Amino acid sequence: SQQGEEDPQALSIQEGENATMNCSYKTSINNLQWYRQNSGRGLVHLILIRSNEREKHSGRLRVTLDTSKKSSSLLITASRAADTASYFCATDAGAQKLVFGQGTRLTINP
């Protein structure tokens, strides 16, 4: 069963706008990661946030984690056409497994 669930399933915005994707999970975690998948390619790691962190930045990416609500969000600022991809959250619950959500399909319109 899926641990993480992304919301929305699909998001379409104009280039330059910000994109926000959310992830909810069910059990306690050690950390949460976000990955990107371009069409026809493998997944690529974007950022990891540990359970004792609330916010993390990497370039145009901002990730938040609320362990009380069991949720995380990924914000991409000043979106570009190259950001068009599917984005997945993945949770590490300490069982030596990384479990992925269903993903958000992001489309950036020029």
Place this chain on the structure above:
Amino acid sequence: DAGVIQSPRHEVTEMGQEVTLRCKPISGHDYLFWYRQTMMRGLELLIYFNNNVPIDDSGMPEDRFSAKMPNASFSTLKIQPSEPRDSAVYFCASTPPQGIGNTIYFGEGSWLTVV
């Protein structure tokens, strides 16, 4: 580093045939994972190895699926006999010795179609 290398990239086979997918993890990585991705079920962990030993195969769908890792630089995922519902993208991935919780490095996937 060449990254995780998978072969074949694309395979079309007939129902009942044996399919073997191959993976070469990143040198020095000691965890290797096999995932399957479909539209309906998303990304599912099938099995993972640590130091060539299978640790958890609870995600393997049925006895038709088997995976081996004879050495640190090679793994196979075999489906015998294949069925149309096995059509999916199969990803191999690896992580360095610090273990789970670190970045997983994915291959480009093997796109399998069973007709």
